[in-house]
Amino acid sequence: MSEASQFDVIVIGGGPAGATLAGLLAKRGRNVLVLERESFPRYHIGESMVTGMIPVMEELGLVDELEARFQRKTGINLVWGADPQPWRTDFSATGGLYDHSWHVKRDEFDQLLLDNARKLGATVLEQAHVSDVVQDEQGTVTGVVYKHEGMTHRASAAYTVDASGQNRTMTRKLTEVTFQEDLRNVAVWTYFQRFTPLEAPDDILVEAIEGGGWMWGIPLSETELSLGYVLPASQLADATAQGRSRTEVFLEGLAASRIAKTMVDPADAGEMRTARDWSHVSARFFGPGWVAVGDAACFIDPLFSSGVWLGTSGAWLAARALDAVLDDASLGEQALGRFNDVYQQLYRDILAYVRYFMDPTRLREEYMERAQAIGRTYIENSRVGFISLISGIKSLPELVSFDPMGMEGIQEVMQERAERVAAAKAAREAG
Ligand SMILES: Cc1cc2nc3c(=O)[nH]c(=O)nc-3n(C[C@H](O)[C@H](O)[C@H](O)COP(=O)(O)OP(=O)(O)OC[C@H]3O[C@@H](n4cnc5c(N)ncnc54)[C@H](O)[C@@H]3O)c2cc1C
Known part of the structure; x- marks a missing residue:
């Protein structure tokens, strides 16, 4: 076995959740290793995107590319409920900022995201199969064992992320899972x-x-x-x-x-x-030395095409929490706990609604009203509540303003960062 190389974060799996997390952390200057067992492009199901995933794609600088490459998706056409007439609702009803998303060929989409993570500075190895998770005596995850080009390697990191999709490479070992x-x-x-x-x-x-x-x-x-x-x-x-x-x-x-x-x-x-x-959910989305995002953390029947949005939203939250924890390990429980709570809530809301909607005999108004109740949207027009919930847009404020530490924490870390930058600059100037 080769000697262990050291990273800030190791990501198992280069699908949308893993590639998003790796890209965001690399953009923040973190030293990230992605281990993907396949050779991209590779086939994957999950082709229809909701508008809720656009803000994180903006953060990754990918929106123009998505627009140029993929088929537009303006809304959803439903043949559902007691009323036999088909009905439709479109994304523009949520206010116009994000009036469409895309239908994507996942081999191309996933490759775009993974290549972007590389471009942003992550080290990405394909045909690198994680075969084991390494833990210290206290059970803290310290890295992984993986096979690449016929050799077995070890890599270590402060945090290892399970983004291995339905394979659940780490979560199957480290936490309970509930299958619905x-x-x-x-x-x-x-x-x-x-x-x-x-x-x-x-x-x-x-x-x-x-x-x-x-x-x-x-x-x-x-x-x-x-x-x-x-x-x-x-x-x-x-x-x-x-x-x-x-x-x-x-x-x-x-x-x-x-x-x-x-x-x-x-x-x-x-x-x-x-x-x-x-559909399934892990009891915890983090533990000592590890975090889970995407299908490795939770998965919901694709009735509302929520998978990629849920996975990349989890990655967006996790990137900010991990970035904070890498600066100050003592923030671990607090920052990752907040990530866990917000992400679990996203899952619970969509799950509750998919469950309600799965009964196709209700009246359209009943579906609308339940969406408003679950989404906690208090607006006159129940159709807006419906599309806000199923597009992920209603969760945008929580996602955009997610603060893994609370205001006090931010100020301390900003101060500490400013001092570090100033010290580094002074050291550079001195020699
Ligand atoms: C039938 C069906 C239809 C769906 N339709 C939609 C849809 O329309 N819209 C939507 O948004 N979502 C849809 N989904 C859900 C969507 O496909 C997933 O939620 C999404 O792919 C999750 O992304 P991920 O990055 O977590 O996992 P994945 O995309 O599965 O990526 C995980 C990666 O990890 C790699 N990996 C696994 N194990 C290891 C290992 N040990 N070592 C190294 N690498 C490893 C895999 O090769 C893979 O590339 C659908 C799902 C199903 C089942």
Whole structure:
């Protein structure tokens, strides 16, 4: 094994959560190592973005690039609830600043974020598989063991971040996890290379399917549609036990839809893909020497396309908390505790709403009112409360103004930083 190299922070996983965290910390001058087991670009599901993730993309300097490369997403087209009429809501209803996000090809999107982390100064190793977490006698995480180019290496850091997605490389070992039994779903999806767009062609389609589950329709370009069917895992297992293939189950779902089936010819369906889609949350998002962000921390059924927003928001919070802790280790519990509390609340709000919404028999007004209640938005127009919650915009104030230390802490650290900068400058001038 090679000798351990030392970093401020090691990030396991170079997906959107890991790359965001690494980029933000590197931008603040931190010495960051990202270990990603795949070679990018690599395929990933999770293609439709909400506007709540734009502010952190601005922080990373990526918005122009996203705008140039990806298909716009202006809103959501729903076939859902007791009222059979499809209905839509668009992002511009939240006030106009962020009136659209994007539908992305994740191989390209994830590579863009990871390359940006490199550009901002992070050391990124691909095909670097973390095989073990190193802890000292007190249980504090001090680094990792990873395999790269046929060799086993060790790296050490003040903090190690689990951003390894559903693999949960560290959280599966270091903390309890709760899987939400009522959201034990699976997804079956494919791509169509021609399709009939919706009336609002940039929208995502979200359609409840009679008999159980729901479908997404995501226009990745003018010619490519991602079409997926999310259903209870038990429903797919029953169908499989009866000898039906996942392609048949997908096509049955499509046939039972009202809008999705008007968009495609089933004969054009491409290769079928499947993934587990089981909402879960770790009991803690941090511990001695470690932090978790993205799916490694928590995951919610993609009904409202919340995954990348949730993961990059967690990374944004964690970057500020870690930056504070790296300056002053005694702030650990306080700063990371605040990160944990805000992030857990983001998760709980979306989870509560997805749970309520999963019942597709309610009245539209009921969905709207519940969104306002969960989002704690006190505005006349309940539709604004709805889109604010599901776009992540309602959480923007907490995210933007997140202060891991409290005002007193900030002043002390700013003072201390100013003194350090002045001392460094004086030392430079002296010699
Ligand atoms: C069916 C389905 C549909 C979805 N649709 C949407 C959607 O429309 N919009 C949306 O925002 N979200 C969606 N999501 C959720 C979204 O895909 C995830 O929330 C998002 O990818 C999480 O990002 P991440 O960085 O935490 O994890 P990932 O993107 O999974 O990245 C984790 C990385 O860690 C690496 N890794 C794992 N283990 C190790 C190891 N031991 N060593 C080194 N590297 C490792 C992996 O190779 C991977 O690159 C969907 C999810 C599912 C299942």
